[in-house]
Amino acid sequence: MHNIQKITDDIYWVGGMDRRLERFENMFPLPNGVAYNSYLIIDEKTVLMDTVDTSITQQFFQNVVHVLGDRKLDFMVINHMEPDHCANIGEIVMRYPEVKIVGNAKTFQFIEQYYSEGYKNNYYQVRDSDELPLGKHVLKFYFAPMVHWPEVMFTYEETESILFSADAFGTFGAFAGNIFADQVDFDHVYLDESRRYYSNIVGKYGIQVQSILKKVSVNEIKIICPLHGPIWRENISYIIDKHDKWSRYEPEKKGVLLVYATMYGNTENAMNIIAGKLAAKGVTDMRMYDVSKTHPSYIIADAWKYSHLVFGSPTYNNGLYYQMESLLKEMAALQLQNRKFSLVGNFTWACQSIKVMTEILTGMKDFELIGQPFELKSSLKPENEKALEQLAEDIFMSLSK
Numbered sequence: 001m002h003n004i005q006k007i008t009d010d011i012y013w014v015g016g017m018d019r020r021l022e023r024f025e026n027m028f029p030l031p032n033g034v035a036y037n038s039y040l041i042i043d044e045k046t047v048l049m050d051t052v053d054t055s056i057t058q059q060f061f062q063n064v065v066h067v068l069g070d071r072k073l074d075f076m077v078i079n080h081m082e083p084d085h086c087a088n089i090g091e092i093v094m095r096y097p098e099v100k101i102v103g104n105a106k107t108f109q110f111i112e113q114y115y116s117e118g119y120k121n122n123y124y125q126v127r128d129s130d131e132l133p134l135g136k137h138v139l140k141f142y143f144a145p146m147v148h149w150p151e152v153m154f155t156y157e158e159t160e161s162i163l164f165s166a167d168a169f170g171t172f173g174a175f176a177g178n179i180f181a182d183q184v185d186f187d188h189v190y191l192d193e194s195r196r197y198y199s200n201i202v203g204k205y206g207i208q209v210q211s212i213l214k215k216v217s218v219n220e221i222k223i224i225c226p227l228h229g230p231i232w233r234e235n236i237s238y239i240i241d242k243h244d245k246w247s248r249y250e251p252e253k254k255g256v257l258l259v260y261a262t263m264y265g266n267t268e269n270a271m272n273i274i275a276g277k278l279a280a281k282g283v284t285d286m287r288m289y290d291v292s293k294t295h296p297s298y299i300i301a302d303a304w305k306y307s308h309l310v311f312g313s314p315t316y317n318n319g320l321y322y323q324m325e326s327l328l329k330e331m332a333a334l335q336l337q338n339r340k341f342s343l344v345g346n347f348t349w350a351c352q353s354i355k356v357m358t359e360i361l362t363g364m365k366d367f368e369l370i371g372q373p374f375e376l377k378s379s380l381k382p383e384n385e386k387a388l389e390q391l392a393e394d395i396f397m398s399l400s401k
């Protein structure tokens with residue numbers, strides 16, 4: 001049974017959802033599932049915009065066959081070669097042997113690496129800014145390398161001003177019937193997951209995202225069709241502004257994220273006291289996480305959101321507690337920039353955690369240390385009060401600037 005929706009008179013959503021997959025890329029938890037979007041344009045020529053993950057192949061083909069009816073498929077545009085979108089290329093070619101696979105040189109290189117060299121006769125290679133007339137509609141291809149892989153293209157449909165944006169403007173989270181952002185409470189249902197998706201999947205490539213945003217902004221954009229998550233046809237500047245800010249590494253909010261590792265609760269106590277002191281000074285909407293409990297993708301998403309980050313960790317094996325080290329290294333690999341940070345380091349006989357955290361964080365672009373790192377000797381004592389108060393005051397003063 002098909003499950004399709006209309007985007008416009010001639011353009012259909014033929015994707016599907018997966019709520020069974022535990023982790024995206026086998027890394028990122030998916031508590032609300034994920035949507036794999038694919039689109040079909042019916043014109044003098046028919047065009048499929050990307051395929052879907054293998055988990056929903058059956059649903060996908062029921063959708064495609066229903067919309068195509070007795071038409072053949074003329075083109076399949078591959079905007080992105082990651083297998084969550086291109087896993088059905090082979091099946092499409094088998095069913096529609098004359099289909100032309102639209103891609104660039106890198107697309108075809110990756111098709112051969114992942115699947116087969118057997119589709120060479122189907123290749124239809126495009127260059128940056130090439131156009132493909134379909135009848136009423138015209139597609140224009142904009143190369144968007146490293147958003148999120150090197151072969152990525154955006155495809156702009158000129159007649160109806162639709163941007164097929166590959167991974168950009170995507171989010172984790174399956175649909176509950178509504179596929180349009182204006183049909184849901186986006187801020188409540190998707191925004192946090194959109195930020196988690198952006199920061200963890202595309203976060204490292206801010207420069208490339210900025211460059212493609214400039215490139216496509218010469219066109220009017222009435223609809224954005226991403227490969228994951230809701231389709232935008234209203235208030236488009238809202239989601240473009242979010243991506244502009246995220247890709248410039250500009251915090252969305254002046255605020256405090258506190259992240260700690262703790263073995264026996266002593267580092268956690270210090271972090272709670274700092275947060276309490278900040279609250280007493282009037283700081284609101286803080287976030288706090290235990291690195292051993294919360295998946296790093298959620299913490300990284302909030303690090304993208306907030307301006308001030310406070311990290312607390314015990315020394316472990318004469319280095320840094322592993323989960324904290326792993327989190328900070330992941331954040332550094334994603335090249336987060338332009339944040340203020342403060343440190344709490346706990347130890348019983350030799351303090352190494354502050355040294356290692358400082359090394360990682362000062363290696364990140366425009367990261368600035370606020371206040372004196374607080375050295376906690378095993379557990380808090382009344383004489384620590386002054387140093388903790390001073391650290392909270394320094395953070396507060398920096399926030400108030």
Ligand code: FEO
Nearest residue numbers: 082084148167227
């Ligand atoms: Fe949804 Fe980069 O793939």
